[in-house]
Amino acid sequence: MTAHADVIDLARRLVRCPSRAGIDDYGPVLDVLEDWLAGRELPFRRLHDGEGCAVGLLIEVAGARSGPWWALDACVDTAPYGDEDAWSFAPDSGEVVDGWLHGRGAADSKLAAAMFCGIAAELHGRADALHGGLAVLLDADEHTGGFGGARAYLADPEAVRPAGVMIGYPGLDEVVVGGRGLWRAVIAVHAASGHSGSRRTAPGAVSRAAHLVRLLEEAELPGAEGEFPLPPKLTVTSCHGGQGFSVVPDRCELGVDIRTTPSFDADAAERLVRTAVGELDLRVPAPRPTTITPVAAWPPYRLVKDQQPAAALLEAAAREGLVVRPKTAGPSNIGNLLAGEGIPATAGFGVRYEGLHGVDERACLEDLPAVHAVYRRAVLSLLGSP
Structure with a gap:
């Protein structure tokens, strides 16, 4: 199975596992991820909130050389389905139709979560060449607005504090570098x-x-x-x-x-x-x-020109032939939480999408190879590996 096919297969399994914020048990969707990661011998552990509830999954790939750590972040909980009768396909479909992945969470952000797992698996096999390390946070408490996974990650005494975070929200034309x-x-x-x-x-x-x-x-x-x-x-x-x-x-x-x-x-x-x-x-x-x-x-935030990790992501997009502009978002996002902790973050570069938080959510798989290549290139540049 090719790397992209492996990512799509994992994304389909995730979409087929309902994980609506405040409605579904997050255990099953975390089980799907853990089975995939264990099969590739990747180091991971669950994150828990103050009451002992699972709120995310953390993958850590430590490089053999000294340097800062960087993080990729995608949520694996989702918005609710809304009026299921208004959908033209099942909200937990997970089917690929005409190059689009169908179902709640396909765009926000289970495809990104699967893609980041794929990048972690590749880097795990070449850790000897990496400076610092890569953490992949799969947040299962994002759509509640509580950002429990991110909070647990930052509070974890065993986790290395990241120098910056790239959040895998969808959208092919922009990299969000700030928000009100x-x-x-x-x-x-x-x-x-x-x-x-x-x-x-x-x-x-x-x-x-x-x-x-x-x-x-x-x-x-x-x-x-x-x-x-x-x-x-x-x-x-x-x-x-x-x-x-x-x-x-x-x-x-x-x-x-x-x-x-x-x-x-x-x-x-x-x-x-x-x-x-x-x-x-x-x-x-x-x-x-x-x-x-x-x-x-x-707090509001905006990364300054050439600040990492935005600079690496924008440069990687340009090298892949994509025209991507930096954007300051009107709505707040998890980048605001990270800004309050002094951690620079990007939010909002990924595949094209439709129906985000609405009916008939779907994600364009035609964009996956380019988006995957951009994040892979950005991460490798940050970790000092050619």
């Missing part, structure tokens, strides 16, 4: 309760929350500045309050998501929200002050 950060909070707006038919005229919590939404959405945000090409963005993502029709609601909760940039960071985002809340409580008083509960924060 985020600051998220739940805001509880209060009011005095009562009967909706009474003579009382004080606004309820839902009305006060609507006023706060206007204040937030009218707040002035800076534009894009300097080397970071995207501006910050504020979105009110949820609103929950009230019940029925006869009661004036005394509590309404808003969810607020602010995408941050180097010039408008998490502290600036929180100050903006606190200013709006202070104005609400002053203009439209209530028996209890509005409360803000921050729930998540990720």
Whole structure:
């Protein structure tokens, strides 16, 4: 079996093993990977979270010569299927049709996981020529947003901390070298309760929350500045309050998501929200002050020109004849977690795809040889091997 055929066979087996985040047991998909790795005598071990649950698999290929370690990362958990009746093929199909691998996780990111296993197997056979080492992280807790596999890897005292990470999200035209950060909070707006038919005229919590939404959405945000090409963005993502029709609601909760940039960071985002809340409580008083509960924060990041591992990946793509541009992403990604740890990361170079997180997810296998060659070339250059 050729190397590419071996990778495709493994990817098909992975797609046929459901691993939906928060729904399926991750043990079976990790078993598939472990069987493949054991058959090639690759060193690997499971990673666990603080409660002892398996959240990933770590492969380590140590070079015989001194040097930094680098990591490849792909997730093996997936988004849910959604409306299965809307799919034109089974979500766990794993079939190859007209050069496309079908099924949930084909694009994000089981094909990349299989490809990275293939690269690790090749490098394991030539470890004597490598400087430093290669880790392959197969994260089984990525789509939850918890990034449990990455967190367990970074916290593992036996693992060598990587000098940089390349994350195998799909997409053939771009290498993601940065992303906006985020600051998220739940805001509880209060009011005095009562009967909706009474003579009382004080606004309820839902009305006060609507006023706060206007204040937030009218707040002035800076534009894009300097080397970071995207501006910050504020979105009110949820609103929950009230019940029925006869009661004036005394509590309404808003969810607020602010995408941050180097010039408008998490502290600036929180100050903006606190200013709006202070104005609400002053203009439209209530028996209890509005409360803000921050729930998540990720720093923005952007690799500078010629910074590794982006430079190696972009150069490898050019040598393979691909036109690939660096990109700063609007959404956050696991690169933000790594940036917070001081680890540079790329995210988002892989095969073409369709239906990512939607119906009829599929990945283009025609692109696999070139993408495989790019990652192989990049890794070998980072490990100082011709």
